[in-house]
Amino acid sequence: MYENIVHLIECISLVHQEGAIDCVSCDAQFHCWAEQAASGADLRAILPDVVAHLEVCPECREEFEAILCILRAQQSGLLDEPQESS
Amino acid sequence: MTDRSNDEWLADLRADGDMQAEAINDLKHRLDRGIYYYLSRERSDLSGLSETELQHMADDMAQDSVLRVLENLDSFRGDSQFTTWAIRIAVRVAISDLRRARYRDFSLDDLTADGDFLPASANPVAGTKPPSPERAAEQADVLDKIREALADVLTERQFQALYAVGVKGVSIDAVAVELGTNRNALYKLLHDARRKLRQHFEDEGLSMNYMLRLFQE
Numbered sequence: 001m002y003e004n005i006v007h008l009i010e011c012i013s014l015v016h017q018e019g020a021i022d023c024v025s026c027d028a029q030f031h032c033w034a035e036q037a038a039s040g041a042d043l044r045a046i047l048p049d050v051v052a053h054l055e056v057c058p059e060c061r062e063e064f065e066a067i068l069c070i071l072r073a074q075q076s077g078l079l080d081e082p083q084e085s086s
Numbered sequence: 087m088t089d090r091s092n093d094e095w096l097a098d099l100r101a102d103g104d105m106q107a108e109a110i111n112d113l114k115h116r117l118d119r120g121i122y123y124y125l126s127r128e129r130s131d132l133s134g135l136s137e138t139e140l141q142h143m144a145d146d147m148a149q150d151s152v153l154r155v156l157e158n159l160d161s162f163r164g165d166s167q168f169t170t171w172a173i174r175i176a177v178r179v180a181i182s183d184l185r186r187a188r189y190r191d192f193s194l195d196d197l198t199a200d201g202d203f204l205p206a207s208a209n210p211v212a213g214t215k216p217p218s219p220e221r222a223a224e225q226a227d228v229l230d231k232i233r234e235a236l237a238d239v240l241t242e243r244q245f246q247a248l249y250a251v252g253v254k255g256v257s258i259d260a261v262a263v264e265l266g267t268n269r270n271a272l273y274k275l276l277h278d279a280r281r282k283l284r285q286h287f288e289d290e291g292l293s294m295n296y297m298l299r300l301f302q303e
């Protein structure tokens with residue numbers, strides 16, 4: 001019965017530090033960071049601000065994970081042309 | 087499909103005639119495969135769609151993405167593979183489309199029209215174990231404080247945004263459209279709203295952890 005309140009309190013708890021990176025700066029850099037992450041870099045170590053933003057911003061997180069998922073599929077050859085057999 | 091360097095991509099996409107047509111076609115094909123992979127593997131919310139429907143969706147998104155890439159070619163700074171940069175644009179196009187579709191009928195008025203979203207009192211729902219009288223009194227007291235804070239601390243706009251995003255889980259993009267603003271401005275507005283509320287509760291001696299514990303089963 002307190003579901004709404006719990007959601008509200010959880011949402012308020014998500015405040016992160018002042019001056020942290022915002023959505024627009026994130027979006028503008030995602031291609032660079034996704035490439036770094038896809039090649040095995042530890043983003044938490046090298047870009048803590050970005051990771052902090054992704055943790056509180058589901059929209060940016062969704063987009064970043066999508067880019068990463070496509071890059072990884074590409075690296076694994078999953079997006080290559082199927083052999084023409086027909 | 088030809089593998090191109092970043093410079094080759096830029097030159098071919100800016101070229102005329104067949105050279106450009108071929109590059110556009112290659113780019114579209116590449117983005118199409120990436121988007122289709124994402125839609126079919128990562129989006130459980132689309133699992134009801136057939137392979138053909140997903141393919142159509144991916145085709146349309148790839149088409150729009152290519153146009154967006156061409157419009158923005160001058161802003162590519164060469165700080166990644168060209169195709170990664172194009173994938174970033176395509177993901178933005180695809181996800182924005184999906185969000186728009188999901189919240190097509192969403193209106194802030196509907197959300198807040200259902201009146202007071204906080205329970206009027208701390209009466210337990212039938213079938214659940216009633217809290218102890220002390221706990222019930224404590225919950226009622228904190229509920230009052232939350233209600234006051236929402237009314238006193240937040241602007242109407244901040245309340246609407248926080249309610250839609252924080253309580254109802256509506257996407258920031260959809261709420262931004264509804265409020266006639268953009269994602270970044272809304273993100274800042276939400277950030278201010280959260281910070282003000284949190285400060286207010288802390289001034290009242292109510293920590294987030296305490297309140298969460300109080301209202302969780």
Ligand SMILES: [Zn+2]
Nearest residue numbers: 022023057060
């Ligand atoms: Zn964001």
